[in-house]
Amino acid sequence: MSENIQFSPWLDSSQKPYIQIQNVTKKFGEFTAIDNLTLDIYKNEFFSLLGPSGCGKTTLLRMLAGFEKITQGKILLDGEDISEIPPHLRPINMMFQSYALFPHMTVEKNIAFGLKQDNLPTNEINQRVEEMLELVELTDFANRKPNQLSGGQSQRVALARSLAKRPKLLLLDEPLGALDKRLREQTQFELMDIQEKLEVTFVIVTHDQEEAMTVSSRIGVMDSGNLVQVATPAEIYEAPINKDVADFIGDVNILKGIYKGQNEVGTQLLSEDSNSIVFATQEVGASIEDEMWFAIRPEKLEISKTIPSHNHNILKGKIEDIAYGGSFSTYHVKLDNGRILKAIRANRERTKEHHLTWNDEVYLQWAPHSAVVLLS
Amino acid sequence: MNLTQTNPNFFKSIFNGRNAVIAIPYIWLLLLFLLPFIYVLKISFAETIYARPPYSSLLIWGDSWLPSIKASFDNYLFLFSDSLYIKAYLSSLKIAFISTILTLIIGYSIAYSVARAPNRWRGILLMLVILPFWTSFLIRVYAWIGILKTEGLLNLALMSIGIIEKPLMIMNTDLAVYIGIIYSYLPFMILPLYANLEKMDMSLLEAAADLGCRPFKAFWTVTIPLSIPGIMAGCFLVFIPVMGEFVIPDLLGGSETLMIGKVLWTEFFYNRDWPVASAVAILLLAILVVPIMLYQRSQEKAIS
Amino acid sequence: MKRFGTFNIFSLIVGFSFLYIPIILLILFSFNESRLVTVWGGFSTKWYAELMQNQGIKDAAWVTIKVAFVSSTMATILGTIAGLVMTRFGNFKGRTLFSGMIYAPMVMPEVIIGLSTLLMFVALAIDRGIFTVTLAHITFSMCYVAVVVQSRMSSYDDSLTEAALDLGCTPFRTFMLITLPIILPAVVSGWLLSFTLSLDDLVIASFTSGPGSTTLPMKIYSMVRLGVTPEINAVSTILVGVVTLGVVTASLIGRRQKQQILKTQHT
Numbered sequence: 001m002s003e004n005i006q007f008s009p010w011l012d013s014s015q016k017p018y019i020q021i022q023n024v025t026k027k028f029g030e031f032t033a034i035d036n037l038t039l040d041i042y043k044n045e046f047f048s049l050l051g052p053s054g055c056g057k058t059t060l061l062r063m064l065a066g067f068e069k070i071t072q073g074k075i076l077l078d079g080e081d082i083s084e085i086p087p088h089l090r091p092i093n094m095m096f097q098s099y100a101l102f103p104h105m106t107v108e109k110n111i112a113f114g115l116k117q118d119n120l121p122t123n124e125i126n127q128r129v130e131e132m133l134e135l136v137e138l139t140d141f142a143n144r145k146p147n148q149l150s151g152g153q154s155q156r157v158a159l160a161r162s163l164a165k166r167p168k169l170l171l172l173d174e175p176l177g178a179l180d181k182r183l184r185e186q187t188q189f190e191l192m193d194i195q196e197k198l199e200v201t202f203v204i205v206t207h208d209q210e211e212a213m214t215v216s217s218r219i220g221v222m223d224s225g226n227l228v229q230v231a232t233p234a235e236i237y238e239a240p241i242n243k244d245v246a247d248f249i250g251d252v253n254i255l256k257g258i259y260k261g262q263n264e265v266g267t268q269l270l271s272e273d274s275n276s277i278v279f280a281t282q283e284v285g286a287s288i289e290d291e292m293w294f295a296i297r298p299e300k301l302e303i304s305k306t307i308p309s310h311n312h313n314i315l316k317g318k319i320e321d322i323a324y325g326g327s328f329s330t331y332h333v334k335l336d337n338g339r340i341l342k343a344i345r346a347n348r349e350r351t352k353e354h355h356l357t358w359n360d361e362v363y364l365q366w367a368p369h370s371a372v373v374l375l376s
Numbered sequence: 377m378n379l380t381q382t383n384p385n386f387f388k389s390i391f392n393g394r395n396a397v398i399a400i401p402y403i404w405l406l407l408l409f410l411l412p413f414i415y416v417l418k419i420s421f422a423e424t425i426y427a428r429p430p431y432s433s434l435l436i437w438g439d440s441w442l443p444s445i446k447a448s449f450d451n452y453l454f455l456f457s458d459s460l461y462i463k464a465y466l467s468s469l470k471i472a473f474i475s476t477i478l479t480l481i482i483g484y485s486i487a488y489s490v491a492r493a494p495n496r497w498r499g500i501l502l503m504l505v506i507l508p509f510w511t512s513f514l515i516r517v518y519a520w521i522g523i524l525k526t527e528g529l530l531n532l533a534l535m536s537i538g539i540i541e542k543p544l545m546i547m548n549t550d551l552a553v554y555i556g557i558i559y560s561y562l563p564f565m566i567l568p569l570y571a572n573l574e575k576m577d578m579s580l581l582e583a584a585a586d587l588g589c590r591p592f593k594a595f596w597t598v599t600i601p602l603s604i605p606g607i608m609a610g611c612f613l614v615f616i617p618v619m620g621e622f623v624i625p626d627l628l629g630g631s632e633t634l635m636i637g638k639v640l641w642t643e644f645f646y647n648r649d650w651p652v653a654s655a656v657a658i659l660l661l662a663i664l665v666v667p668i669m670l671y672q673r674s675q676e677k678a679i680s
Numbered sequence: 681m682k683r684f685g686t687f688n689i690f691s692l693i694v695g696f697s698f699l700y701i702p703i704i705l706l707i708l709f710s711f712n713e714s715r716l717v718t719v720w721g722g723f724s725t726k727w728y729a730e731l732m733q734n735q736g737i738k739d740a741a742w743v744t745i746k747v748a749f750v751s752s753t754m755a756t757i758l759g760t761i762a763g764l765v766m767t768r769f770g771n772f773k774g775r776t777l778f779s780g781m782i783y784a785p786m787v788m789p790e791v792i793i794g795l796s797t798l799l800m801f802v803a804l805a806i807d808r809g810i811f812t813v814t815l816a817h818i819t820f821s822m823c824y825v826a827v828v829v830q831s832r833m834s835s836y837d838d839s840l841t842e843a844a845l846d847l848g849c850t851p852f853r854t855f856m857l858i859t860l861p862i863i864l865p866a867v868v869s870g871w872l873l874s875f876t877l878s879l880d881d882l883v884i885a886s887f888t889s890g891p892g893s894t895t896l897p898m899k900i901y902s903m904v905r906l907g908v909t910p911e912i913n914a915v916s917t918i919l920v921g922v923v924t925l926g927v928v929t930a931s932l933i934g935r936r937q938k939q940q941i942l943k944t945q946h947t
Contacts, residue, residue, distance in 0.1 A: 394769065395772075397761060397764075397765065397769075398765050398769060398772055398778075400758065400761055401758050401759075401761050401762035401765060401778075401822065401826070402765075402774070402778055404758055404818075404819070404822070405762075405778070405781040405782070405819070405822075406781070408797065408800075408815060408816070408818075408819040409781050409784075409785060409793075409819055410781060411800060412793075412796035412797045412799060412800040413796050415796065415799040415800045415803050416792075416795065416796040416799055419799055419803075429802045429803070482695065482698075485687075485691040485695070486691055486692065486695035486696075488688070488691075489687075489688035489689070489691045489692045489695070490692070492688055493688065493692070499935065501692070503927075503928075503931055504696060504699070504700075505699075506927065506931070507924060507927055508699050508700075508703070510873075510876050510923050510924075510926070510927045511703065511880075511919075511920050511923050511924070512879070512880040512897065512916070512919055512920070512923070513880055513882070514880065514882050514897050514900055514901060514904070515703075515706070515900070515916040515919060515920065516702065516703065518706070518900070518904050518908075518912065518916065519702035519703055519705065519706040519916075520702055521904070521908050522705065522706065522709065522908050522913075523702060523705065525908070529705060559698065559699070559702070562695075562698075562699065563699075612787060613786075613787060616787040616788070616789070617787055617788070617789055617790070619789060620788075620789020620790065620791050620792055621789065622789075622790070622791050622883055623882060623883065623901075627904060627905075637789060637791045640791050640792075640795065641791060644795060644887075645886075650799070653795060654795070654799065657791070657792050657795050657796065660789065660792060661792060664788075664789070667787075668780075668783075668784050668787060668788065669780070671783060671787055672779060672780050672783040672784065675783050675827075676779055676783075679766075679767075679830060679831065679834055
C-alpha cells in the first residue's frame with residue numbers, strides 16, 4: 001500500500017471524478033431509502049459505504065449495478081449517464097453477498113459465464129479463466145461444483161467471476177460477511193492486493209467498521225439514507241464529524257461540556273462529569289455557554305493510580321471492571337457521578353506484576369490534542 | 377437491506393414484456409376457468425327445451441332494436457320446491473363435515489407419527505403416504521367394492537374366523553361412503569399436517585416439559601395450537617371437494633345415499649336437464665365460495 | 681430428542697395397512713385364475729392376456745396417453761410461467777383474482793369444473809372430443825404445476841438471476857441458462873403430477889369428451905358399473921404400476937434436489 005499514501009485524487013481539483021452520484025433519491029413507496037445523495041468516487045479508489053443495516057448502503061450499491069431504478073437524480077460513470085442502462089448492459093460487475101454462484105455450473109463455467117455473454121473467442125475465454133483462477137489460487141478447483149467448495153473458496157470464485165470481464169467498476173456487497181474472523185482478516189489483504197494489481201475501482205458495502213478501515217481509500221458513513229461523512233479512515237477515526245460517527249467507528253468516550261471560550265491552550269469546556277474546566281486544542285466556532293461534546297478514544301486516556309503532574313484534563317474514578325484482551329486491557333472506570341469511561345492500556349508488564357486491579361482509585365488523564373470537540 | 381431483497385422491481389426489466397408474460401397464464405385461466413362459470417350462471421336462468429343445446433336463449437330478439445332478457449328463476453325455485461335437492465345439499469354437508477373430522481383424527485395420528493419417526497425412516501414413510509395420492513382415485517374406490525360387498529373379502533374373512541355368522545351389509549350404505557371418502561382423501565389431510573408438524577421445533581415440547589407440563593397436556597397446549605395452519609389446510613382440502621363428490625357415493629353408496637354431486641350428474645347425464653344441473657352447480661358454488669377463498673388465503677400466507 | 685412410542689408405531693401400522701391393503705388385494709386378485717374375484721383359484725396371467733384382446737380398452741388407453749402427454753406438457757409450460765408470475769412479479773393488477781384461479785381448481789369439486797367447461801364448449805359450438813378433454817386437463821393441471829414451481833421459487837436465491845444479468849446475460853437467456861436449470865426438478869415433478877392427474881381423471885373427462893374420445897378411466901368406470909371383474913383388476917394393476925414407477929422416479933429426483941439445496945446452504 002506504499003503508493004497509496006500519496007493516493008488522494010479527491011484533494012486534487014484537476015482530477016475528474018470517475019463515478020458521479022448526483023442528487024440521487026430512491027423511494028420504496030412512502031419509504032425514502034436514499035435521500036438526495038451526492039457523492040464523487042475517483043478512479044482506482046477502494047471506496048467503502050459503511051453504516052448500520054437499513055441505512056441505504058445496499059440500495060445505493062444496487063442502484064450502481066442497475067437493479068434498482070433511481071427515483072430522482074442521476075449516476076454518471078466516466079462522464080456518461082448510466083441511470084437508464086439495464087444491468088446487463090452496464091460495464092459494472094458485482095460480487096454478491098450470497099456469492100450467487102450458479103450451482104449447476106463448475107467453477108470454471110461460473111467464471112467463464114460473463115465472458116461467454118460477450119461472445120469472446122473460446123481461446124480468449126479459456127485464457128482469461130485461467131488467469132482468474134491463478135489470481136485467486138483456485139486452479140486445482142476448476143472442475144468443482146460450488147457445493148464442493150468451502151466458504152473461502154466460494155468467496156474467491158465469486159470474486160474471480162466478477163473480475164473476469166475486467167469491469168470499470170466492481171461492486172462488493174458485504175464480500176467478507178460470511179467468512180470467519182481469521183479468514184476475513186487474511187482476505188482483506190488479498191482483496192487490497194488484487195485491487196491494486198488490476199487497477200479496478202472498488203465500491204464495497206460493509207457494516208464492519210474494522211474492515212472498512214483496513215481496506216478503504218475513503219469511507220462514506222451513511223445513516224438513514226444520507227451520507228454523514230466522507231473521508232479517509234484516519235480522518236473518520238481521529239476527526240469524526242459528530243457523535244454518531246464517533247460512536248459508530250471504534251470505541252469512544254463521549255462527554256458533555258459547556259463552552260467557556262478560548263485561551264492559550266485552546267478551547268475551554270466545563271465538563272459535566274468532572275465539574276472542572278477541560279481543554280482541547282481544536283478550535284470551534286461557538287458562543288459561550290453552548291452545549292457541546294468531546295470525544296476521547298479509550299487508548300488516548302492515560303490511567304494511573306498516582307495524581308498526574310499536569311492539573312488539567314483529569315477525571316477521578318474507581319476501576320469497576322477489567323477486560324483482559326491479551327495485548328491490552330480495557331478498564332471500565334466509574335466516575336464519582338456514576339458515569340463509566342473506558343480506558344485501554346497496553347499490557348507491557350506480565351500480569352503478576354500488574355498493579356491495577358478492581359476497586360482501585362485511579363486518575364484518567366488525556367492530552368488536549370487527544371480529544372475531539374463535537375458540536376452535534 | 378431486507379426491503380430491497382424482496383423488491384420485485386428489477387424483475388420488470390427481466391422480461392421485457394412483463395405484462396405479456398403475466399397475460400399468457402392469466403388469459404388462459406380467464407377463458408377456460410372463469411368464463412365457463414358465466415355460462416353456467418347464464419344457463420341456470422334458462423329453460424329446458426328439446427333442442428341442441430337443450431336450453432333456451434336468454435336474449436330474445438324481438439321487434440325492438442334491443443333484445444329483451446328472458447331470465448327465469450324457475451330452476452332455483454324448483455330446487456327449493458322439491459325436497460330432494462335441499463336434502464341432498466344438507467346430506468352432502470353432513471357427510472363432508474363428519475368425514476372431514478374423521479379424516480382429521482386418523483390423518484393427524486399418522487402425520488404425527490411420520491413426523492416423529494427416526495430420520496432415516498421419514499423419507500420412505502412420507503413416500504408411502506404420497507403414493508396412493510397419485511394412484512387413480514377410481515381404482516382406489518373400486519378396490520373397496522371387492523372388499524365391502526356382501527360376498528366380499530371382508531365378510532369372507534370375518535365369517536371364516538367366526539366373528540360373524542351372517543355377512544355384514546356395508547356395501548351400498550352411508551358407512552361404505554364414509555370408508556371410501558376417508559380412504560381416498562386421507563393423503564390430502566396427511567400431507568399438509570406432516571409439512572407443518574415436521575417443521576415444528578421439538579425444543580418447544582422440551583421447554584414445556586422442563587416447565588412442568590405433562591406430555592399429554594403439552595400435546596394439547598403446544599403441538600395442536602401450533603399445527604392449526606396444517607389442520608386448516610388439510611380440512612379445506614378434504615371438505616371442499618367432498619361436498620361435490622360423485623364417484624364415491626355413486627360406486628359405494630346406496631340408493632338412499634344422497635349427495636349433491638351425484639344429483640348433478642344424474643340431472644345432467646340421465647335427465648338431460650342442463651338448466652337444473654347448472655342451478656345445482658351454482659348453488660353448490662355459492663356454498664363453497666367462502667371456504668375456497670379461505671383456503672386460497674391460507675395458502676398464500678403459507679407461501680409468503 | 682424425539683419420542684417415538686408405541687402409539688406412533690401402532691398408528692403407522694394401522695394407517696398404512698388401511699392405505700395399502702385394498703390396493704394389494706386388488707393387485708393380488710388380478711392374478712387370480714378364477715373369475716370370482718373373491719375366491720383364490722390359483723395364479724394366472726390370463727386376465728392380462730385377455731386385456732390385450734380388448735380393443736375398447738386399448739383404444740381408451742391410447743386416447744388417455746395422448747391426452748395426458750399433450751395436456752401435461754402444455755400445463756407444465758403454462759404452470760411454470762404462472763408459478764413465476766406468482767412469486768416474482770410482485771403486486772400486479774388483478775393478482776388476487778389470478779391466485780384465486782390458481783388455487784380454486786385444486787379444491788373445486790370436479791363436477792362443477794366439468795359441467796361449466798362443457799357448457800362453455802357447447803355455447804361456443806366447439807365439438808367435443810380429444811381436443812376439449814385436453815383443454816380441460818391443461819387448465820386444472822397447470823394450477824398444480826404452478827403451486828409446485830411456486831414453492832420451489834420461494835427458496836430460490838434471486839441474486840443468482842441478478843448475478844447473471846450483472847455479467848451481461850439478457851433477461852431471456854438468464855431464464856433459460858440459470859433459472860430454468862435450477863428449478864428443473866420442480867418442473868419435472870410438475871409434469872409427472874400433471875400426467876398422472878390427466879391419467880386418473882374420470883369426472884371432467886366424462887363431461888368434456890365426445891364420441892370416440894373415451895378415456896381409460898371412463899372405460900373402467902363403465903366396466904365397474906357392471907360389476908367387479910378380474911379384467912378391471914388387471915388394468916388397474918397396470919395403471920398403479922405405471923404411476924408408482926413415475927412417482928418413485930420423481931421423488932428420487934426431488935430428493936437429489938433437496939440434498940443439493942442443503943449442501944449449498946451448508947457451505
